[in-house]
Amino acid sequence: MTWVLDGETIDVVVAALEQTRSSACITDAELDAPGPRILYVNQAYCTMTGRSRDQVVGSTPRLMQGPLTDRATLDRLRSDLTQGRSFAGETINYRGDGTPFVISWSIDPVRNERGVVTHFVATQEDVTQLRRAERRLEVLGAVDAAVTEVLSAVAETSDWDDDQLLRAIGQPIAEAVAAFAGTASAALRMAGPNGAVIDIEGGTDNARLTLDRVGPSPTGPLSLDGSGYLARPIADREDERLGFLAVIDPDQHRLDFIDQEGLDLVAHRVGEALGALDEYGRQRRIALTLQRDLLPVEVQCPPLEVAARYLPGAVRTVVGGDWFDTVSEDGVTVLVVGDVAGSGIEAAVTMGRLRTLTRALLLEGQPIERALTLADRICAAEFLFATVVVIRIDHQRRCGWVSSAGHPPPLLRRAGSTRALAVPPDPPLGVGSTKDRGVMRFELEAGDALLLYTDGVVERRGVPIDAGIDWLISEVDRAGQHPEEICDTVLGAVSGAGSDDMALLAVRWPTDLE
Amino acid sequence: MPSTVVSVDSHQTLTIEIDALTVLAVGDIDAHTAPQLWTALDAMPADGAVAVDLSGVNFIDSSGLRVLVRAHRRQGEGGGSLTLLAPSPAVARLLDITGLAGELRLG
Numbered sequence: 180m181t182w183v184l185d186g187e188t189i190d191v192v193v194a195a196l197e198q199t200r201s202s203a204c205i206t207d208a209e210l211d212a213p214g215p216r217i218l219y220v221n222q223a224y225c226t227m228t229g230r231s232r233d234q235v236v237g238s239t240p241r242l243m244q245g246p247l248t249d250r251a252t253l254d255r256l257r258s259d260l261t262q263g264r265s266f267a268g269e270t271i272n273y274r275g276d277g278t279p280f281v282i283s284w285s286i287d288p289v290r291n292e293r294g295v296v297t298h299f300v301a302t303q304e305d306v307t308q309l310r311r312a313e314r315r316l317e318v319l320g321a322v323d324a325a326v327t328e329v330l331s332a333v334a335e336t337s338d339w340d341d342d343q344l345l346r347a348i349g350q351p352i353a354e355a356v357a358a359f360a361g362t363a364s365a366a367l368r369m370a371g372p373n374g375a376v377i378d379i380e381g382g383t384d385n386a387r388l389t390l391d392r393v394g395p396s397p398t399g400p401l402s403l404d405g406s407g408y409l410a411r412p413i414a415d416r417e418d419e420r421l422g423f424l425a426v427i428d429p430d431q432h433r434l435d436f437i438d439q440e441g442l443d444l445v446a447h448r449v450g451e452a453l454g455a456l457d458e459y460g461r462q463r464r465i466a467l468t469l470q471r472d473l474l475p476v477e478v479q480c481p482p483l484e485v486a487a488r489y490l491p492g493a494v495r496t497v498v499g500g501d502w503f504d505t506v507s508e509d510g511v512t513v514l515v516v517g518d519v520a521g522s523g524i525e526a527a528v529t530m531g532r533l534r535t536l537t538r539a540l541l542l543e544g545q546p547i548e549r550a551l552t553l554a555d556r557i558c559a560a561e562f563l564f565a566t567v568v569v570i571r572i573d574h575q576r577r578c579g580w581v582s583s584a585g586h587p588p589p590l591l592r593r594a595g596s597t598r599a600l601a602v603p604p605d606p607p608l609g610v611g612s613t614k615d616r617g618v619m620r621f622e623l624e625a626g627d628a629l630l631l632y633t634d635g636v637v638e639r640r641g642v643p644i645d646a647g648i649d650w651l652i653s654e655v656d657r658a659g660q661h662p663e664e665i666c667d668t669v670l671g672a673v674s675g676a677g678s679d680d681m682a683l684l685a686v687r688w689p690t691d692l693e
Numbered sequence: 694m695p696s697t698v699v700s701v702d703s704h705q706t707l708t709i710e711i712d713a714l715t716v717l718a719v720g721d722i723d724a725h726t727a728p729q730l731w732t733a734l735d736a737m738p739a740d741g742a743v744a745v746d747l748s749g750v751n752f753i754d755s756s757g758l759r760v761l762v763r764a765h766r767r768q769g770e771g772g773g774s775l776t777l778l779a780p781s782p783a784v785a786r787l788l789d790i791t792g793l794a795g796e797l798r799l800g
Contacts, residue, residue, distance in 0.1 A: 520755040521724060559766075564759035566791065585758070585791035604792040607755075610762050612796055640721060640752045643783045644790060679724075679754060 202227045202303040206240065208288070208296045210257060213239055215299060227305050229274035240301070246432040247271040247279055256286065263288055263296060269306065271436065279436040280307040311438045314359050318445050321355030326452045341372045344456065346379060352449055353381025353424070359445060360409075360426035362433045366390055367413070369422035369453070370397040382427075389427045397422035409434050411446035415454025424449060465524055467491055473502065473531035480507035480514075482574065484687040486662035488670055490635075491680050500526030500565070501633040501682035502534050506541050510574040513541045516631035516684050517567035518586070533558070533565050533608070547571050548582040548616040551608065555584065559611030566607045568631055572623065577688075579629075582618045584608045587637055587648060590655055591621065592628040592665075597655040599648055628687040630655055630665060635679030662687050709733045714741050715778075719749030722757030730757065734764040739771020744800065748779035753787060765797050776800035 184192065196203060202224040206215035220235050228235070228243060235242075244253070249270040259266040267285040274280060283306045289298040329347045349367050357365035364382025368390045371377040376397055380386040393410040394401040398420045403410045410425040424446055428434050471489070478487045487503045500519025505512065515537055519530045536557060540550035547569040558565065568586035572579045581589060581600050585607030588599040603617025630651075637647030651669065658668035662685035669683060707726035710717040716733050720726065730745075737743045745761070753761075761777065768775040776798045780788060788794040 518755055520727075520759040562763075564755070564762060566755055583792070585755075585793065587790060604790055604794075606792040606796045607758065607762070609759070610793070610796050611766070612792075614795065634755060638752075638754060644787055 196221050199223060202305075204240065204301045204303065205289075206299050206301070208298055210260060212241070215239060218298070224303065227303060228272070229276055229278075231275075234275065243272040243282075245271070245273040245277075245279065246430070247436055248273075260286060260288065260299065280305050281310045282306070311441055314438065315441045315444060318355050318359035318441070319448050321358075322352050322445065322448050322452055325351040325355070326456065342375065342377065345369055345371060345377055345453070348453070348456065349377070349379035350381060352452075353379050355381070356424060356426060356445055356449075357382040359441065360428075360433065360437050362426045362428040362437075365424060365426045367422060367424045367449075368393070368397045369413070370420075377422075386425070386427055389425055393423060393425050407431060407434070409437060409439075409442065411442055413446055413450040413453065415450055415457065417454075419454075421450060421453050421457065469524060469527040469531070473527060473534060475504055478503070478505045478684070480505045480512040480686065482689060483512055483572070484662050484689055486666045486683075486685050488666045488683045489680070490670060490673075490682075500530035500533075501635065501680045502530045503631070503682045503684040504534055504538055505684070506538060508542075512572040512574070512686070513547070514570040514572070514629070514631055514684055514686060515541070515567060516586070516589075516633060516682055517565050518633040518635075518682070519563070519565045529563055529565070533563065533567070537567065537569070541569070541571075546618070547580055548605075548618040551582055551584045551605070552612075552616050555606075555608045555610060555612055555616075558609035562609070564607060564609035566634070568602070570629060570631065572686075577623045578620055579623055580618050580620050582616055584616070585610075587632070587634055587644065589632075590630040590648075590652060592630070592655050593624060594626070595656065597652045599652065623688050625688055626660075626690045628655075628660075628662065628665060628685060630669070631684040632669075633680070633682045635681035636669065636673060636683065638679065660687070714738075715744045715746055717746040717749065721752040722750055722760070723752065723754045724756040727754075727756040727760045731760045731763065734760065734775075735767070737764075737768075738773065739767055740773045741768075742774050742776070743768055744776045744778050746778045747784055748781065750784055751781055753784055758787075758791060758793060761797060762793070774798060 200223050203221045204217060204224050205219040206217050209215050217235050217238055217240060220232060225232055252268045252270045256266045256268060265285065265287045269281060269283040271279045272282040282303050284301055284303040286299050286301040288296040289300055291297045325348050329344065349369065353365050353367050364380060364386055366381065366386035366389065367379040369377045378387060378390055389408045392402065392405055393408065401410060401412060401423055407429045408425045408427045410423050412420055412423045414420045426437065474489055478485045485505065489501060500521060502517050504515040517533060519526045519533060537550060537554055540553055551569065566585035568583040568589055570579050570581045570589060581602050583602040584605055588602045590597050591600055600619065600621060602619055605616045606612045637651050638644060639647055654669050654672050655665060658665040665685040666683045673681065707718060707720035707722060707729055709729055711733060714737065718730055722730055765775045778800050
């Protein structure tokens with residue numbers, strides 16, 4: 180079907196082609212170099228490529244190509260056009276001033292009335308901004324995913340140190356940055372704990388030499404632009420330098436095309452993420468220090484043998500508010516183990532207040548259930564919440580009294596057989612209960628051992644609490660005689676399994692005591 | 694009436710749905726997720742007969758218990774009430790051991 184345009188219509192078609200925002204280019208059909216020859220480009224083409232019509236017409240589209248132009252795409256173009264097919268593709272082209280840009284273009288053959296391909300018509304679009312936006316989203320997502328994934332993994336154990344954490348998060352970040360920049364590699368040089376320098380490489384190159392050229396110290400002066408690399412400082416929200424990142428390309432070509440603004444964004448986001456991690460570690464250390472400072476330096480209650488342990492929970496839970504305490508005077512020993520709900524610095528501080536409070540009440544000589552009633556009222560008024568168990572041991576009468584505020588029951592081991600004390604279950608501190616609290620008296624014999632613990636020891640997801648207590652009983656059964664051995668056996672058995680923090684207090688009535 | 698999922702935490706360990714005065718919690722209530730439950734309960738009218746459906750909860754730690762106690766007090770002070778519905782055997786046992794079964798209202 181042939182449709183002949185009249186002269187007037189042709190004028191309109193040409194005017195439209197000249198004025199459309201879509202770029203167009205017409206060449207002859209000579210595919211071998213130096214062809215094809217450009218016959219016509221419209222105004223939009225000149226704007227997009229930064230070249231005048233004088234520079235372009237009579238020349239070849241090859242002049243748009245450069246080192247980053249993808250050879251495979253050009254080969255496909257040639258093969259498609261040779262076989263008379265249309266082509267569509269995307270690659271990097273260069274403007275008149277040498278700046279690279281991403282071009283998405285299509286070429287269709289133009290046939291004469293005999294069906295012979297005489298020309299090609301191409302339309303182009305500059306998709307640089309679009310692709311950059313996509314890559315930015317991708318790399319920022321990868322940075323966030325690296326942090327989230329590692330922190331989730333860390334939440335399952337308390338064994339990670341800051342150095343490991345930084346490497347585990349830094350590795351995928353370095354790889355994502357290399358992918359973002361399109362370079363062979365990217366690397367991070369970070370300030371580690373205790374002044375250590377931590378280098379993290381993503382990609383294939385040996386980045387150490389480049390990092391040294393950027394700056395020997397992660398927090399020292401930097402040369403941000405050098406041949407073969409581009410670097411950015413990494414700083415936290417307070418602008419404190421944590422290190423720097425570098426994208427590395429020995430050929431330099433990729434560096435010319437790097438989305439520098441995007442690289443700024445990435446460095447900024449990495450700084451925020453690693454800064455938050457740093458803050459996380461700092462908070463954990465403060466809470467841990469606070470926790471240790473608030474716990475007794477040593478527990479002693481002669482003639483009883485005693486041992487105590489505190490184990491912080493996993494990183495995500497940070498430090499909780501578990502505590503233990505002993506009060507010993509005038510032939511009486513009082514043992515306390517408690518658990519303030521919550522975690523972190525706030526829980527540690529609350530724990531300190533509650534430990535002091537219960538200690539003061541017990542030192543006044545209050546019966547233990549009365550001390551708990553008073554502590555409950557104070558906690559309710561101050562919106563504090565904690566579980567606590569208290570045992571009072573009378574050395575002379577060789578007996579004990581136990582009272583619990585919402586706390587799991589202490590264990591008693593006698594002659595190698597362990598059982599949970601049948602403590603009356605009374606509500607936690609902070610409930611403001613008006614009911615009388617119960618207390619249970621029990622006898623003590625030579626060689627008896629008592630174990631007080633917090634819920635972190637027996638509570639497991641998917642395991643009923645009684646099963647947890649039964650498990651603890653079997654561990655105490657097989658533990659050695661001394662309280663230190665009991666604590667070690669239990670902690671050895673729970674090691675790594677807990678996400679909550681744990682406190683243990685074990686005492687033993689010596690066999691040689693008259 | 695369709696219920697609304699109001700929050701799913703990033704580790705997806707607790708989902709909370711609200712249907713009128715009933716809060717349905719599904720998952721684990723621990724130090725990490727307890728604040729979500731409190732946010733939901735704190736948004737309830739303090740003079741209302743609010744219920745927490747615990748049938749989908751298998752694990753509660755002391756942070757979770759604190760939220761239940763706090764909400765119980767809030768409703769009490771506001772003239773309303775808080776009822777815990779259908780606790781699983783594990784949760785019911787925990788409420789017994791912690792002496793909260795006698796303090797909180799179980800329905």
